[in-house]
Amino acid sequence: MKKYQAILLLLIAGLALPASGQSKKASNYQYTVDLTHVVDDKVKVELLAPRISSSEITFYLPKIVPGTYAIADYGRYVADFNALDKKGKALPVEKINDNAWKIKNATRLHKITYWVNDSYDTEIDGPKIFEHAGTNIEENKNYLINSAGYFGYFENMKESPIVLNVIRSKDFYGSTGLIPQKAGEPVTSIKIEKGSAASDQRVDTYVAGDYSELIDSPLMYSKPDTAIIKVGNTEVLIGSYSPTQMIKAKDIANSVREVLLAQKEYLGGNLPVNKYAFIFYFTDKPVYSYGALEHSGSSFYFMPERPIEEMNQQLRDFAAHEFFHIVTPLTIHSEEIDNFDYNDPKMSQHLWLYEGVTEYFAGNMQVKYGLITPDQYLDVVREKILTAETFYDTVPFTDISKFTLTEYKEQYYNVYQKGALIGMCLDIKLRQLSEGKYGLQNLVADLSKKYGKAKPFEDAKLFDEITALTKPEIGEFLKKYVSGPERLPLKEIFGLVGVKYIEKFISPELTLGLESNAVTITEEGGTPKLAIAKADLLNAQGKALGFKDGDILIKINGEVIPYNDQFKAFFERQQQGLQLGKKLSYTVLRKNEGGTAQEAELSADTMMVDREVKHLLGFDDQATPAQLALRQSWINK
């Protein structure tokens, strides 16, 4: 079906690229973006518009895109918007909001032109766009086309095919999950109305079946650094941009290859795509957060540039997570996601499935296929329990999901924590009820058969569907712990697989005085730094030091805190160096009454602090054969 569509579209594309200046209006969109001509950090986008039959039409850039669960307002980055008729005469345009332009006399519309600024280095009022959904224009270095930041759609016309021409310099390469219809053609092969093409310009032409396919297909242009991995019948492209060339695509390929092979087995022996692209952008600038975004045929990663040895595990975790999104939500999803409204989005209740189960699979697959040890896996699970604890635990997770753009925006990160724990509990419960034969992998495979890319489920009916496919106990579980307010029954669930779980105990320890829920990250001098957010949550050592809210940490015991890749090692060394009866000191930046930041010295005797050690997990040596059998089916141990 897909292939057929591509051939058909190629024909349409061929027809629509006018050989002469004739004004035969097409039913498709024809975008051209010129990456070889950057002016004031902006590039120009031209759209030969499809035929418009109404006298007025609204042109939109997205407010939000699928998978991000956060408002982006991409239209903010568009400048010099012009709607032109055939003769190049401007049509009246009214800007309605950040993302919408109303065009009058729209039946005469021939072309739209505008300039796009990038989200990576442009200060603009409004929400911050996470880099993995953002856009980058770094002249002669890197161009990241997350399509939502460059290309728009006309109201009620999201279904039309889109031809995309990318003009690039001849030594650049476009990493994308899209298969180009033409690549590296001379620019004269597309009609350029003004100016002449330079000899080192080339054009790549892509066709997307509709607007959502375009949005689902990021492209990154830079000097090529690529690698290919064959996984079964799937060709996997790794495209990388590392500004100091610290990381090479082939290193990434070596790192993620065995993960992908294990994922193929985990998914039943076949990958559901023919081509897949991992697109990596590494930054050598300090970062506050980084991440990745999934698409049907690719995923895009924004990550700090560090030596590959330090990044391996994280790369693998990220790649595994994004790749598993091929299943949820890209194959199994609700109507809200299927018919995604880019400018008036409706959220689904099932982030536990889209993000939680995906995250659970990414970890469970790694232990099942021996990429991490069972003990390492318990650490992964423990970390999730600890982090989940900093979020709401008695609001139904379906509500957190439904209102993730509004009321529960701050709770979003918990989809990777509690969401994954829901996945784990459900998996173990399913296995218990089937004597180890039917787990979450089987359930997800069954849901994929029943639904699919083009067949969404009804949000409110999913739990009934799952119950029908499984057992009544599973329905009760989902109602109680996912759409109900009850805490997950971790002790009971771990008990089923012979894992001992201690919720908490008290242990006297020497500490640096900082508790993770009392500190935050702030910017100081262009660098992210650790600051005290809630001094009242510090332990007795921290209180004795006399920290105040807003203090930015500069030195410990006279040593400057390295806010770079040495950060973790520095703190570990300081922790190990603690000795009872010795002084512990900090230098902090503290604002005085006038609001100016000044260095302040804090010092106190080290002391034993009763610390709560929480959520300890360990394999039970005395597990029964039944527990061992279930454990085997859960993690292959």
Ligand SMILES: [Zn+2]
């Ligand atoms: Zn995800």
